Amino acid sequence: MHDWKSLLVKPEFPRSNHYDPNWVVENQMGPNVLWLVEWLSERLALQPDMRVLDLGCGRAMSSIFLAREFGVRVWAADLWIGPDQNWRRVMEAGVSSRVFPMRLEAHAIPFPHDFFDAVVSLDAYTYFGTDDLYLGYLSGFVRPAGLLGIVVPGLLRDFESGIPSHLAEPQSNGKPFWEEECRCFHTPDWWRAHWSHSSRIADLHVEALKDGWRHWRDFEKAVELSGKGIFPSCAEALERDAGLYIGFVGMTAVRSETSGDDLYDPALGLRVGVDR
Template identity: 30%
Template sequence: MNYNKSNKYSKEFIQKNIMGPNPIKLLEELMEKHPLPKGSTVMDLGCGRGVTSVFLAKEYGLHVFATDLWVSPTENKQRFDQMSLTKNEIIPIKGEAHDLPYAEEFFDAVISIDSYHYFGLDKHYLGKHLLPLVKHGGQLLLVVPGFKQDIHHNLPEAFLLSWTVEDLQTFHDCAYWRNILEYTKGVEIISIEEMESNEECWKDWLACENEYAVGDRKAMNAGAGKYMNFIAIVLRRK
């Protein structure tokens, strides 16, 4: 991919604000294949410092509810103000994934980049907590980190240079995710597939001086990346 939209954003802005492998490049790949109509109302679930929310509002003209538990909405609002985004374009919200402060059938779509794996592996989560917030016919566009093949039974030592076994419990392959998602009634699985942006997005993250990025370098330099990927999940509420 050329990442024409992502490359508009300065290296300084990206390195200062991302909290993992470059999320806007993941988002650009996802949106290129699964675009949403301009003006759609969307929740950006687990938005962190709001980089993906800014991207959705500026590049795709979506009305975004930037939702995160750990980064304060006040901090995100300041960032959005600096990017000249108004409340008609983007609204920062504090919300926990199991207790989201929204009406049922409020959103045209839910987007979640590199966060859904923290709560969505519970097979009850989607149907109980998230799907009701999406209009019938609306989409859920999710990106999760994973393995090319599930290797928990024989985890390469390279991973343990940066992460514990527990840290990796949310990483799985496409087949594992399909099994989880098929449990939920009222949702159509459009696609579950590996993405091409894995290496590119990790390269941007490992170039940061964020302490977590520095910590991740040991495993990635030892070859852990060859077992990893990002998985794009596209769902539609029936």
């Protein structure tokens, strides 16, 4: 059998290379979140003890990584994966004094405004963050001059005329890459425009991850060869695409001094007199 573990060793991700490959594939929920968070962490000035929200953390691998590598305190927040499961993983990883799992719906963040020094979100922001109002809401939970960092699967360029056949047609395992939900994939230009309208952030940087498709393909292959995959592999479609359209988009920004209304706060109804 091919040594799938060697596919997970990459010079670009020296910190991730130290994590147990079995742990990484057993807890994966998509592309390798350790690579995504390592890429992001090189662009965020994380300091020990900072309060970090890991929004849509899944099985909390990125939260554990951030706590271990940078000594930050992480609220590992997710909708689908319950806190009991993540707490077990956190205890096993030896970071129970720094990682705090919780169930959270991204539109009902139960923290004071300005609470976090940083918010990160890896392969999750597309599920809620394409809403025009969402960045304004989320940034309210980050203190002024605090950090925001997002990595999502995305497009490297727009389709010229419809979904390309190599993405729409089934792979040899029967699964097409492109499903209806992929319409939340957007280009770096789209994300830049989406975020730059907001006065609540500054110092915005948006870029495609270098060799993102290669890393994604290698991870898909590793998971498939390990026999521990949950979903059919999309390595074949990524190989065919070869970075023409599909990759990852990373964004970082700093919270500005500007604040505004919390539009998802149920109490807003009282302020505008709905219940009177």
